Amino acid sequence: xxxxxxxxxxEGKIRREKKMNRDIPKAKKHGKGIRFLLWLVIFMIAISGxxxxxxxxxxxQIVEKQSNKLVxxxxxxxxxxxxxxxxxxxxxxxxxxxxYINLPESQENRTAYQESLAPYYATGVEMTDxxxxxxxxxxxxxxxxxxxxxxxxxxxxxxxxxxxxxVIPKERKKQEKYKDGKAVKVRQVVEKYxxxxxQSVVAVLNVPxxxxxxxxxxxxxxxxxxxxxxxxxxxxxxxNPLDSEEEVGLSERDKVExxxxxxxxxxxxxxxxxxxxxxxxxxxxxxxxxxVELRGFKAYPFKNEIIVKAxxxxxxxxxxxxxxxxxxxxxxxxxxxxxxxxxxxxxxxE
Numbered sequence: 001x002x003x004x005x006x007x008x009x010x011e012g013k014i015r016r017e018k019k020m021n022r023d024i025p026k027a028k029k030h031g032k033g034i035r036f037l038l039w040l041v042i043f044m045i046a047i048s049g050x051x052x053x054x055x056x057x058x059x060x061q062i063v064e065k066q067s068n069k070l071v072x073x074x075x076x077x078x079x080x081x082x083x084x085x086x087x088x089x090x091x092x093x094x095x096x097x098x099x100y101i102n103l104p105e106s107q108e109n110r111t112a113y114q115e116s117l118a119p120y121y122a123t124g125v126e127m128t129d130x131x132x133x134x135x136x137x138x139x140x141x142x143x144x145x146x147x148x149x150x151x152x153x154x155x156x157x158x159x160x161x162x163x164x165x166x167v168i169p170k171e172r173k174k175q176e177k178y179k180d181g182k183a184v185k186v187r188q189v190v191e192k193y194x195x196x197x198x199q200s201v202v203a204v205l206n207v208p209x210x211x212x213x214x215x216x217x218x219x220x221x222x223x224x225x226x227x228x229x230x231x232x233x234x235x236x237x238x239x240n241p242l243d244s245e246e247e248v249g250l251s252e253r254d255k256v257e258x259x260x261x262x263x264x265x266x267x268x269x270x271x272x273x274x275x276x277x278x279x280x281x282x283x284x285x286x287x288x289x290x291x292v293e294l295r296g297f298k299a300y301p302f303k304n305e306i307i308v309k310a311x312x313x314x315x316x317x318x319x320x321x322x323x324x325x326x327x328x329x330x331x332x333x334x335x336x337x338x339x340x341x342x343x344x345x346x347x348x349x350e
Contacts, residue, residue, distance in 0.1 A: 092216045093156045096120045105136035122217035135166040153210045164199045238348045240309045248299045256299045259338040264312045265291045279340040289314040306331040
């Protein structure tokens with residue numbers, strides 16, 4: 001014990017022990033940077049969430065707007081109503097045209113003509129007055145031409161052929177016998193008669209039609225237009241796309257030619273069931289025509305197959321009327337023979 005006191009007072013003075021520093025060390029400077037980055041990340045996540053929410057709302061608004069536009073377009077487009085695409089509408093229009101074109105000659109029948117047409121027209125449509133027409137009209141034929149879809153209606157077009165018959169009052173002189181007492185004399189009189197002039201017309205009749213609840217009405221006066229020229233002078237015919245490619249050798253070409261002559265004869269004259277041994281998908285004319293000749297063909301190697309571009313000639317039975325046809329055949333080799341994997345009625349394609 002004295003030894004311990006001596007250590008504490010080596011010079012007769014009390015020596016105090018140094019207190020340990022118990023303060024918590026301050027954070028290093030880079031701790032502030034970490035906290036800043038952490039808050040920055042939280043802020044960015046929050047901003048991103050808000051922006052994503054606003055973007056989603058805007059996208060929903062755009063989708064809803066486009067959907068409303070689509071609905072409006074569908075409401076305006078008559079094709080959204082299947083009634084416009086049905087065969088019933090064509091029957092309705094054909095029945096109307098038959099009554100409309102056949103304008104009677106006598107004025108007495110014109111009233112009945114107007115009355116027969118009235119139920120086809122929608123309420124408020126004013127019909128043409130035909131009571132003063134001097135001629136009459138006779139329908140020769142009609143054929144569906146096209147349908148143009150307008151806003152909330154359709155314009156149904158038919159090719160019509162009819163005759164306009166004009167009645168022209170004329171006079172002519174003729175000899176007429178009459179009695180003058182007991183004597184029979186001849187005098188010249190003027191006779192009145194009607195001469196008819198016929199004019200054939202081919203045109204497109206345009207009929208505006210609206211449908212509702214499976215029923216139809218002509219909503220405006222019909223009108224005629226000229227037939228457009230449907231013939232093109234600029235389109236080119238289908239050609240052989242392999243024309244510049246190298247063909248098979250002569251020996252193989254001879255085998256292909258022999259096969260084609262046999263095949264086309266069966267194709268034209270034999271039952272289709274007989275072709276199942278030489279075709280993957282049998283098709284034929286079932287004796288409808290006779291095979292005349294193979295006017296020409298070209299054969300090209302393609303992997304393990306042969307592509308043939310051929311022009312067979314077929315003829316109606318009992319006549320000399322023949323027709324050249326264009327065909328493409330893909331042939332494969334099976335058991336020392338050829339087999340038709342595919343046949344198309346065109347020079348184009350592969």
